[in-house]
Structures are given as structure tokens and as C-alpha cells.
Amino acid sequence: MALFQLTSPSIQYSNSPSLYHLKLTNPHPNRHVFLTPICINSSASGAGAPNCNRITPVSPLYSLKPYLESQWQPIISGWLCSAISVYSLSQIVPKVGNLSSALNTVKPLRLQSEVSVLGALALIRIIACYLQQAFLWEAALNCAYKVRIFVYERVLQRDLGFFEGENGVSAGDVAYRITAEASDVADAVYYMLNTIVPSTLQLLAMAARMLVISPVLSVLSALVIPVMALIVGYLGDKLRQTSNKAHLTTASLSAYLNEVLPSILFVKASNAELCENIRFQSLASRDLSACLEKKKLKALIPQIVQILYSGALFSFCAGSLVLSRGSFDSSAMISFVTSLYLLIEPIQDIGKAYNELKQGEPAVERLFSLTRFTFQVIENPDSVDLDNVLGEVGFYGISFRYGESRQLILDELDLHIKAGETVAIIGPSGGGKTTIVKLLLRLYDPLCGKIVIDGCDIRSIRLESLRRHVGLVSQDIMLFSGTLAENIGYRDLTTKIDMERVKLAARIANADEFIETLPDQYHTNIGPRGSVLSGGQRQRLSIARAVYQNPSILVLDEATSALDSKSESLVRQALQCVMQNRTVLVIAHRLETVLMADRILLLDDGKLQEMSRASLLDAQNISLASMAIVI
């Protein structure tokens, strides 16, 4: 996480009333940071006070500036090639005129030399054009690559609250933005780079040549440009709107697929293929209409440019014949018309680039909107690393709720767990047991109260250090495509997985017995989300992963819920072994697992109360059952 210090004592105003500049210094100078410029619109507040509710980006494309700057080398190379290409084109045009007079005079030697010079120039232009496109695509794709990397890094930094709850952003939407929309950004950047210099150069070169031949006709032909600009501008704005709509419909399609396909087992078991087909068709048809509208508009803009300019070309050709009678020779006439024709090409390119930019704008905006946020869980710049953790945990006066309008889930809750102790928390479904775990991992911060580990407030511990010392076996088993070893040694995935530790962890979690029966043992690929494994095997694998991490505090959130009784007893033996050297917080619904704990606490109405084993057993069939506690 990059924290910035505001060094300017006050906000400085620029000449523009709608822009404020903040001076920020990065206290981590060795870390590369991109800032997204924003404009704070103060018009509603008057007297220059910034209205923080009305923060809008200066322009979505402006966010790309630092990425473009980092690609200056291929950009300059591409533009140099375009200058060579335009120069050769500007030499070709008069040569075409000369060729026509050479044809008239029928001088074979002159004809031969004109043809060879023209051929050489054409070859130079072809090579330069190719290199120009290659360099500019390199810059555009590198730019999109860097944007992707940055956006994904920021997405991973976002608080858990961004991904869950009623306003949570779906994984499919995020995936669509980082894949497809980032590709749209590459296209927009390419067309922008290809227009700024190459098309402008060609336009200027051809316009200069026309001016030399006939200033009057040139000025007349230039009159068409403002008319075109107005029409294209209007259509471009429409294109941006339809493009935004198309991005949203495709993103919802992607979000839908990301939600349903991982649950294919349930869909099939519920005979829901037809229903899902209907839901998909409805989303796909909305996407179809939006994309069709966008494509039609995209196809229309260059055609309008072409019609306008072809009409102009026709009128000017006819006009030039009348006006220039006697004043143009045939070669000047051919040069003028060729220049005019070649002037259309960059104008069309500008039209296309404008299309791409308008289409890319919403993509850039949606991508960078993922990166603009304020942390809810803030890491204190002075936070410390914990080296050796004994595992004493304390919750003092903790209150918490998800969102201001919601009711309290935890209400001044107190909990003290001694180092090395195993505590089981039971309680009604939805009572807040998992929420306690989220708070311990600092995935959310409590409204009030404090949580301490070995006497140290977790707000003053570096998040990475805190989460290294607290291992979690969660309710939803999270496994990734890859081998068994990669899943167990997940912590060291990008460094070096210690195979000895992997095997030891698998043995402790009683996962080794099934792993060793597999053909590739620890190197067996477990498929998407561990689909080749049974529920019990997946659960033991996730326990092995927590054991590999060797945390001082282990949280088992219903870790044995998916096990059959044989596996559960195997895992229970394993857990007993794991529990010996660490603090364990068990959230369990199974009586056997609960009874493994040193202490049992009941979470009810946001508060914890201790239960004796005897009362737990007594109450098993009466009051606990009436509180909807599953044991």
C-alpha cells in the first residue's frame, strides 16, 4: 500500500477554477506509484471550497498519461517512421504528375527513371508504414499491459467490503474490465498515437502540396473540415454513450457466467439448465442490442466522413477543371487531385481514431474507477512486524456492523484467549462467528473497541505480518488450478515451495493417504477450484495449506463440516496434533469438534458467554436446538 503525506499546508489553486493541486510526497521513494488525476468541481460550493461529493476525472484518457510517457521510445520510433513514410509519400505525389507527362512525351529513359524512383519511394513507404504500426502497437500494448498490472494490484489491495455485501462488485465484472476493456484501451491508445503525428503529418504534407498548386482550391476544400468536425463530434458523443452501454451489458454477461459456471454441479442437479439458458439469453440479447447499436454507429462515422469528402472531391475536381482552364498543366492537375485524395486518408483515420477514443473512454474510466478508493482498513505507517507470536488474543469491547443502516452484529464483545489455548465458538447461523474471524484478520475494522495479539493492538501491526501469523481454514474452501503441492505451499508459490514442509503438512492434515494414491502424487493437477477432489479431500487440503503456513494462531471456520465421519476422525486426530503448539479458534457446528476445545463460548445477540461442557451436552436437545444451533 502506498501512503502519501500531504506536504502542502493548504490546497493550492490553479488558474482553472475547477482544478485544485495537492502536493503529495511519497514516503516510499523506492516504490513506483501512479496517481490518477481528478478534478474537484467546486461550482456548487461557491467561494472556492471543494465539494468532495462531486469529484470527477479531468478526462478518463488523462489517466493514461504516465503510461504513455513510459513508452516514449517506441512512440518516438513509430513517429519517426511515420515522418519517413509521409516524406516518401510527398515525393511520390509530384512524381505521379511527372510520370503522366513522361508518358505523354514517350521518352523511354525518362519513363524508366521515373518508374524506378517511384518504385523505390513506394517501397520505403511500405517499410516505414509497417515499422510505424509495429512500434505504435508495441507502445499501445505495453501501455495496456501496465494499466492491467496496476489495476489488478489495486483491486487486490481493496478492502474485502468492495467484493462482498449488497453493493459488492462481482468477480465477473472485474474480470471483464481487466481483460476485454483493457484490450479496448490498447486499441484506443494505438489509434490515438497513429493519429496524433502520422495522420497529422500526412494531412499537413498533402495540404501544403495542394496550397502550392492552387491556394484558392485548397482553401475551398478546407471549408468542408469544420462541417465534418461538427457532425463527427456529435456522432462521437453518441458513440461514447452507446459504447458505455455495451461495456455494461457485456460486463453483466461476464459476471453472470462467472457466477453460474462455478456452480455447474448445482445447476445440473437442480435441472436448471433451461432456466439458466433463458437467463443467459435475456442478458445476451440485451448485449446484442447494445453492441449492434455501437457497431452501427461506429460503421456510420467513417462513411459520413467519406461521403462528405468524396462529394467535396468531386465538386473540386469539376471546379478545378473549370477554374484552372489554362492555368494548370496536366501534371499539376494530377498532383492536386492525388494530394486531395491522399488528404482524405488521414481525415478518415482521424475519424476512426475518434471512434476508438470515444469507445475507449468508458473502458478507461471503468478500469481506473477500480483504482480510485479510500481504504477502510488503513495500515498505520508506523506499524510493526511481529516476529515471534505466542498467540494470546484479546477482543475488548468490540462492536461491529456491515454498513451504517444495518444492525449491530457484535455488541461490545469481549473475548480473551490465552496463548496455546483452543477456544470453540458456537452460536446461531448468521450470529457473527465468521465476522469475528474477519475482524481478527483485519479484513474489516470494528466500530469501537480493540483487538490485541500478545498485548499489541492489531492496528499497529503490519497487515502482512498479522495475516502471516493468523492461519485460516475457511468455510468456503478456496483451491486454485494447479498441483496439490502448489495448493498446499500456496504461501511460497512465487518463491520456492518447500516439498518437505508440504509433505509434513499433508501428513498432519491426514491428506497424504489420498495424495499418495494419485498417479502424480503431489504433482497431480487438481483442476479448476480442485474439482478432481472430493469435498472431504478438498477440506483436508485446505487444512494442510494452513499447517504449511505454520501460523501461531489458527482459525478453523467449520473446518470439518464437509468431512464424512471417517475423514472427520482422521482430521480431528490431526487437529489435536496441530493445536498443541498454537492458539486455535474453532468455529464448529459438530459436537465432536466443539468438545476438542479447552473452552466453549456461545455467541448470541452480539455477545459471548462461556458454556460448560455439561451445559452444552444437556442443552443439546433443548435450548441450543431452539436457538437454531446446529450441532
Ligand SMILES: Nc1ncnc2c1ncn2[C@@H]1O[C@H](COP(=O)(O)OP(=O)(O)OP(=O)(O)O)[C@@H](O)[C@H]1O
Ligand atoms: N459483507 C457483508 N455485508 C453485509 N452483511 C453481511 C456481510 N457478511 C455477513 N453479513 C451478515 O452478517 C451476519 C453475520 O454473518 P456471519 O457470516 O459472521 O455469521 P455466522 O455466525 O458465521 O453464520 P454461519 O454460522 O451461518 O456461517 C449475517 O446476518 C450476514 O447476513
